[in-house]
Amino acid sequence: MAIIGNPKYEARVNHHLAKYETKRSAVMPLLYIAQEEYGWVNSDGISEVAEILNLDPTQVKSIAGFYTMYSEKPKGKYWLHVCTDLPCALSGADEFYDWLKAELGVEDGATSEDGLFTVEHVMCLAACDKAPMLQCNFRYVENLDQDKMRELLAKWRQEAAQPVLADE
């Protein structure tokens, strides 16, 4: 596993490097690539991003630590960000999130025992008219209730159980 020399990322890395006046500006998009490659922002990813951008790994790590969308620890295959901010909470998001944590048997910020789901409460996601809602791996899932969520969890569990082709 690597970013540097990996044909999967070459075009994207070059696109981001060409976009900005300075190499350093590409640190955020490259950290997303590191997260995609390793599943979280680990020290290998930090080092590679630093090498590509001629930065010190400490500088890259400070950026990864500042922003909430970079995970500095391993997370589940499905990373669920549940909004419990005021407008969503007025529409039942706190109760929904408490139920979801119980359903998965996890605390806030933790990963389910099967390694599939990491759940976190987050601040406003710009979907206040469609609460309760969450993002799964940064994609919107809106207008939720317990029934819909049970169906989704079943779907994701089934999806995760499918054998993955070797070249994927």
Place this chain on the structure above:
Amino acid sequence: MHILLRGRDIANIKELATYERHDGFTGLKRALAMTPAEVIDVVKASGLRGRGGAGFPTGVKWSFIPQHEPVKYVTVNADESETGTFKDREIMEENPYQLIEGSLICAYAIQAKAVYIYLRGEFWDIGDQLDACIEALRERNMVGRNILGSGYDCEVYTHLGAGAYICGEESALLNSLEGYLGQPRVRPPFPAQKGGGLYKEATVVNNVETLANVPFIMREGAEAFKAIGTEQSAGPKIYCVSGHVKRPGNYELPMGATFRELLFDHAGGPLHDNRPFKAMLPSGGSGPIVPLSDEVLDTPMSYEHTADIGTIIGSASIIIMDESVDITWVASKVTKFFAHESCGKCTPCREGTYWLDKVIDRILDGRGSAEDVKRIADVAENMAGATLCALGDFAANPIIHTIRHFPDDFAQHVQA
């Protein structure tokens, strides 16, 4: 018919051909036939003010850019992170070319080298869609070199943030875009000045909704825009309604429509017929809360009229609470937001939000005293005005104004 949320009137306006069939890029073509200074004059004359919350006159902002500087930038603030705001998302999802057209008109007016659209990280799919739009425009010679044969060159790029409210603050946004921590800068120099903007070059930072108004202004003229709204608040506005109403959502109405019209005629009134409205945050978590009295309901939603009732229209993220809501809990929710989102640079905000959160938790747990309520008001008043950016003031607002308007909600939790 909508001016901004045109996706609701015209199917497939997110496709370039459809957008063009409905007057798309007519505004840009008109701008390119004028001098940059003339374009700025039209936007000034329209009375358009910034829709991100501050309400600064857009044309005036553009005119601050020193024309003699060789390198200038436009940065689009698409970080949309204010609690209760979801309007820029709908513009970009359903009518993306209108934002890009507005951005290009702005870029031409200040002769910018490039436009960077700074999206909040959660707008991953919007970023992909905008990238596709930019490539479609490049093929049609509306992005890149010699745009439509005008001799003007401009690139347009997207950039994804990664989860930080503070990056909606313009100087923090610029730091983030440069690959530094998203923390505010000391001003002056301001972004419009050499040394203060992106890569130290003069830069205009405008909100998505602000720029989405510009194609209409160029196409229909400043007078047509001024004919909508009030004297000091021209044009249409998208109001994001959330909380205890029957039909939450985005509503595009002229500036100056009343809260009553928005909340009853459009949003359907109280969610539960037997629970009247109690309070409203008209500008998300950051603006002063107000009781939803008849006087407030009959107030026009404009920059000048909301000042009369002691609040702001800001970005118009209107959060409605009915009488079942304990306002102490609201203060806690909003304070937790700011405690989480404080970037940590300025001590009053970093420490203030942390301790406010602790003490409000204590009050809500029934372990607080009347002294604690005075204490949080005192902490909040000492934060306001003491920080590099407005987040410190925003975080003070929910405390100061909830206690002012709803003292009984606090008193019920504490012993005298």
